[in-house]
Amino acid sequence: MTARTVALRDQRALLDLLPPAAPLAWVRRGEGLVAWGVAARLELPAEPERSGIQRFTAADEWLESLFSTIVVDDDVGVPGSGPVVFGSFTFDGRDAGSTLILPRVVVGRRDGQTWLTVVGDEADPLPAVPPPRPVGALRWRPGTLSEAEWCAVVSQAVDRIHTTGLAKVVLARDLVAEADHPIDVRTPLQRLAADYPDCYVYSVVGLTGATPELLLRRTGTRLESLVLAGTAPRGATADDDAVLAKTLLTSAKDVEEHAYAVESLRESLAPFCTELDVPRHPELLRLANVQHLATPVRAVLPAKTATLPVLAALHPTAAVGGTPTRVAMDVIGELEGMRRDRYAGPVGWIDARGDGEWGIALRCAQITGPRARLFAGAGIVADSDPQAELAETVAKFRAVRAALTGR
Numbered sequence: 001m002t003a004r005t006v007a008l009r010d011q012r013a014l015l016d017l018l019p020p021a022a023p024l025a026w027v028r029r030g031e032g033l034v035a036w037g038v039a040a041r042l043e044l045p046a047e048p049e050r051s052g053i054q055r056f057t058a059a060d061e062w063l064e065s066l067f068s069t070i071v072v073d074d075d076v077g078v079p080g081s082g083p084v085v086f087g088s089f090t091f092d093g094r095d096a097g098s099t100l101i102l103p104r105v106v107v108g109r110r111d112g113q114t115w116l117t118v119v120g121d122e123a124d125p126l127p128a129v130p131p132p133r134p135v136g137a138l139r140w141r142p143g144t145l146s147e148a149e150w151c152a153v154v155s156q157a158v159d160r161i162h163t164t165g166l167a168k169v170v171l172a173r174d175l176v177a178e179a180d181h182p183i184d185v186r187t188p189l190q191r192l193a194a195d196y197p198d199c200y201v202y203s204v205v206g207l208t209g210a211t212p213e214l215l216l217r218r219t220g221t222r223l224e225s226l227v228l229a230g231t232a233p234r235g236a237t238a239d240d241d242a243v244l245a246k247t248l249l250t251s252a253k254d255v256e257e258h259a260y261a262v263e264s265l266r267e268s269l270a271p272f273c274t275e276l277d278v279p280r281h282p283e284l285l286r287l288a289n290v291q292h293l294a295t296p297v298r299a300v301l302p303a304k305t306a307t308l309p310v311l312a313a314l315h316p317t318a319a320v321g322g323t324p325t326r327v328a329m330d331v332i333g334e335l336e337g338m339r340r341d342r343y344a345g346p347v348g349w350i351d352a353r354g355d356g357e358w359g360i361a362l363r364c365a366q367i368t369g370p371r372a373r374l375f376a377g378a379g380i381v382a383d384s385d386p387q388a389e390l391a392e393t394v395a396k397f398r399a400v401r402a403a404l405t406g407r
């Protein structure tokens with residue numbers, strides 16, 4: 001197999017290049033990667049343990065052997081040029097469906113430079129595409145648990161925190177929308193990119209969203225991560241917004257919730273790194289629907305470190321699992337009552353050098369034909385209030401909800 005990368009003069013927006021069928025995307029502020037077609041694909045089965053890492057190990061072996069068989073001709077030579085694999089992993093080892101795809105065509109943009117990578121022969125790598133089709137009318141159905149049931153589950157989790165060694169657990173819920181015809185994934189993608197410029201807008205095998213949370217970016221030996229946990233609504237006025245921000249930054253509950261996520265990342269990353277820089281205090285990240293406590297982490301890896309084992313070690317951070325991790329995973333399995341599938345798992349891309357970007361699949365929906373299953377969760381700690389956590393999930397649902405309804 002050959003992969004040829006050439007510079008491209010095309011200045012069109014990356015998302016405008018995507019064909020309607022099975023688009024792949026990872027885009028932020030107009031840069032990133034869009035891709036389509038399948039040159040190779042790996043879908044991983046369920047593994048025996050919730051906290052298992054077999055899917056990451058199997059993916060790593062597959063990637064190594066795949067990239068070693070590709071003859072690369074790359075005129076561009078930046079992260080994301082040459083052959084690239086998109087991936088999305090399940091949150092829970094016991095869920096099947098983690099998938100890796102080597103697309104036939106990739107268009108990338110970085111620092112204003114655009115390129116095209118074609119794997120194998122493609123007569124027309126950049127076909128004219130129809131405009132995204134409107135989603136049309138949607139019928140909304142409650143998810144696995146009703147709002148009242150979910151609040152009861154949050155109360156149970158708070159009890160566990162008071163009576164057992166559990167310190168924090170992230171509980172999620174789902175919501176289902178049904179359209180009259182198959183949903184064109186490009187429609188919510190475009191809308192998410194417009195509404196959430198600070199987020200990574202992604203789609204991999206129908207899992208489509210805009211995540212603010214970067215699990216890891218690898219560029220050579222440098223690693224970056226953005227830990228999020230602790231959430232407040234946006235205010236209706238600038239004054240309101242400033243008060244909510246100040247309350248968030250000084251809230252003992254949110255700062256504690258955030259600290260668990262930072263510590264879990266630090267502990268999992270430290271064994272791999274020669275340098276690790278974790279700021280002592282979180283900063284504020286403002287998005288259209290919510291604001292978060294955020295800690296940007298930087299690290300340096302020894303040159304020969306493979307990327308997927310690092311990803312496997314980082315997942316799940318306490319931003320989406322909890323503390324202690326294994327106890328939290330069991331509580332999630334017991335109380336949530338649903339399968340997360342690929343929600344809250346790593347999603348992103350990797351190239352043949354091991355460079356890549358992986359986010360946590362949040363603020364997303366699994367779009368399959370006419371159906372969209374939306375997910376949102378919230379971190380529960382000792383003084384969580386179920387109604388406030390419910391409101392937080394409603395605010396988080398708003399991103400994909402608005403992207404689907406156009407309102």
Ligand SMILES: C=C(O[C@@H]1C=C(C(=O)O)C=C[C@H]1O)C(=O)O
Nearest residue numbers: 228229230231319376377378379
């Ligand atoms: C779990 C989600 O978000 C995570 C939980 C957060 C919190 O509890 O404050 C904040 C950001 C994310 O790490 C989600 O969006 O579904």
